[in-house]
Amino acid sequence: xxxxxxxxxxxxxxxxxxxxxxxxxxxxxxxxxxxxxxxxxxxxxxxxxxxxxxxxxxxxxxxxxxxxxxxxxxxxxxxxxxxxxxxxxxxxxxxxxxxxxxxxxxxxxxxxxxxxxxxxx
Numbered sequence: 552x553x554x555x556x557x558x559x560x561x562x563x564x565x566x567x568x569x570x571x572x573x574x575x576x577x578x579x580x581x582x583x584x585x586x587x588x589x590x591x592x593x594x595x596x597x598x599x600x601x602x603x604x605x606x607x608x609x610x611x612x613x614x615x616x617x618x619x620x621x622x623x624x625x626x627x628x629x630x631x632x633x634x635x636x637x638x639x640x641x642x643x644x645x646x647x648x649x650x651x652x653x654x655x656x657x658x659x660x661x662x663x664x665x666x667x668x669x670x671x672x
Contacts, residue, residue: 565642575639578649579632582656586624589660593617596667603671612670620663624656631655 597617600610631652638645 575645616666
């Protein structure tokens with residue numbers, strides 16, 4: 552059957568790649584795990600900040616570094632997950648967006664760790 556004589560064959564739906572879906576979901580789950588674990592350790596570091604000598608330590612700087620890093624990573628994670636899900640719905644490659652989301656979240660958490668180290672040293 553070739554379709555309607557005037558309108559032609561109906562369009563075929565876009566093909567979804569199984570590995571793209573699996574990889575994208577796995578990377579987004581890994582992003583969430585990294586964010587949760589980093590947030591836990593960041594707040595854990597703040598809980599034991601009382602040993603910090605006042606002459607060389609900035610408690611405000613340490614708190615700002617942890618909160619800024621965690622909130623930035625969370626915001627990037629939400630935006631990246633949204634873009635990745637939209638790409639999956641459109642049946643277009645989504646894994647590059649999931650990789651970018653994970654990389655940006657790890658980068659923001661690493662910058663926060665450096666800022667925390669600079670504040671307490």
